[in-house]
Amino acid sequence: MTESGLPTSEHLEHLDTDTIADLIENLLPATEAHSAREHVKACPECQQTYDALVQLSEDLAEEGREDIPMPADVAEHLDAVLVSESVLRASTVGVHSLAQIREEPRRHLPKLLGAAAGVVLIAAIGVGVVFATKDQANEGAANTDQSTPPTDAVTITTGNLAQQTQKWLEHTPNAILHGSAAEQSCAKTFATSRANATVRLVQPAKIDGRRATIIGLQGGSAREIQIFAVTGCDQPGGVASSFYDTSVTLRNR
Known part of the structure; x- marks a missing residue:
């Protein structure tokens, strides 16, 4: 506690990465989003996680500007990581393979971003990866711009x-x-x-x-x-x- 009686960052209960990822993707209800945003402002650790997820999202978006094929060995490596409970806690997140992400990207991407922040998955692989999805194609067809x-x-x-x-x-x-x-x-x-x-x-x-x-x-x-x-x-x-x-x-x- 500080002399003013306000809690210091080490006394704050940190937000989990899933909640921070949902905040960035604007998936939280308005009241919960406001509380989470205020917490991030007051907590250096959560702000660092928030900034890392934002940067990762921007990097993924930048990689997605060009159609870069995913090498077979990279896809196999990603599948192996995704099934690891220590990375994505599959029992609660429900992501088990790349096929699920391709079919339901909006449902699983925030969770993937949260897990990737902890293991720096994309940076470790060191190659450009594109998540080309049917969802994005359908959205583009239904809405011209x-x-x-x-x-x-x-x-x-x-x-x-x-x-x-x-x-x-x-x-x-x-x-x-x-x-x-x-x-x-x-x-x-x-x-x-x-x-x-x-x-x-x-x-x-x-x-x-x-x-x-x-x-x-x-x-x-x-x-x-x-x-x-x-x-x-x-x-x-x-x-x-x-x-x-x-x-x-x-x-x-």
């Missing part, structure tokens, strides 16, 4: 709001300001009541079947963005009323 939001209202649900806004914001260094002048003005007025009034995103949308506006505000760090779904901004002189909020962590800042 998810990295750029349309200027008109986008149809979305609260279930995938965090993931989609993260994609938009990671693909541009500039603010994304769509909608009418009235909608943008409403969003900026809404921002003035928040801790950080820097507007990063204004996007007209139809969320869970109702007309709304997605507002993104700069969070406590360059990577953190506070996301709000509000009604009322689509009308001239309207006042924003938030009905859903979450936060996302950008991986390329």
Whole structure:
């Protein structure tokens, strides 16, 4: 304990790597994500794990830009590591082979990242590896360009709001300001009541079947963005009323 009575980092109960990986992938509920993010800020050990996972995710994404074949001996080595209980704790994670990752990448990738942080799996192999998945191909076919939001209202649900806004914001260094002048003005007025009034995103949308506006505000760090779904901004002189909020962590800042 410090003289102020606050716990020092060695007295904090550290987050497991699975939770930190889920935080990075924006898979945690909003309340749990906020608590986890605050813990990481206060805990140097967890911050180090967080940074390592972010870097690993970026490295994997960079490797995935080109179609690099996976050598047979590398695939066999990865399969051997993945079945090791000491690496992935298969009984709880449920990943037993590369085939599962290829078939269900979004389900298993956060767990794989968490395990890889402990054994530095990719660095030890020392070769470029691509996880080419049917999921990514199907997603690309269903959505022509998810990295750029349309200027008109986008149809979305609260279930995938965090993931989609993260994609938009990671693909541009500039603010994304769509909608009418009235909608943008409403969003900026809404921002003035928040801790950080820097507007990063204004996007007209139809969320869970109702007309709304997605507002993104700069969070406590360059990577953190506070996301709000509000009604009322689509009308001239309207006042924003938030009905859903979450936060996302950008991986390329």
